[in-house]
Amino acid sequence: MDTFKFGDWDIYWLDGGITNMDGGAMFGVVPKPLWSKKYPVNDKNQIELVTEPLLVRTGDKNILIDAGVGYGKYDEKKKRNYGITREASIERSLAQLNLTVDDIDTVVMTHMHFDHIGGLTTPDGDEMRSVFPQAVIYASETEWNEIREPNIRSRNTYWKENWTAVQNQVKTFTDEFEVRPGMTMIHTGGHSDGHCIVKMEQKGEVILHMADLMPTHAHQNPLWVLAYDDYPMTSVYAKEKWVKDGLNNGWWFSFYHDAHVRMIKWNETGKEVTGELKRTPFTD
DSSP: OOEEEETTEEEEEOOOOEEEEEHHHHHTTSOHHHHTTTSOOOTTSEEEEEOOOEEEEOSSOEEEEOOOSOSSOOOHHHHHHTTOOBOOOHHHHHHHTTOOGGGOOEEEOSOOOHHHHGGGEEEETTEEEESSTTOEEEEEHHHHHHHHSOOTTGGGTOOGGGTGGGGGGEEEESSEEEEETTEEEEEOOSSSTTOEEEEEEETTEEEEEOGGGSOSGGGOSTTOOOTTOSSHHHHHHHHHHHHHHHHHHTOEEEOSSBSSEEEEEEOTTSSSEEEEEEOOOOOO
């Protein structure tokens, strides 16, 4: 299990599952000869995208950033369409840290697309139950409203089985919310109308978790946005601001989807890597 010591906090990446999505869709209008130099692609034009939540242990709180794809929810058609080659084993990851799902105090949802929220619920007979029953789940008000009333486009990723069992655990905010001192959720929009990033600060260092505004290290360029983005120009403007801030100030960038890199730090130009934590794949 990959870990990172961040001031007084410890960060772990949990086994939340793996998807393989169309590379063209993941890089939008960027030509394949450009993006394929930065991120590997298979013969089906798919790129591997892990869905591995960050567990942040602050000493008094166990905070999960997103929840993986979940398990037991996908028939063969969905596995094929979303390239799901591994379902989540979050409980097993927690057990390695002598934790259980009941030890998770807080879940921070950057947004509620299926590959981020799927692990919040799991089948229990004919119903769904909450996987983290003791946790408060934070999401932007905009995102929470949309998952409950999706439009013709978003209903393909906002599934009722992912939220009904946890609706009494959800608390919302509008623009910014301090989860705890040193951790702030910031509403950006773009990828979804309610999309958020997470800024973490400890002892003068900053980690910026850009979620699906920068799903992998190959998406550093503000113009390289996803075809899946509902509001692509909002994504561009948000990335332009936050990537610039991160590069100018020497911040870390952390990833949920990157199959190769957990965290990275670049110099001011963004062309030179000055720090990197590689991903170690999970094995059965």
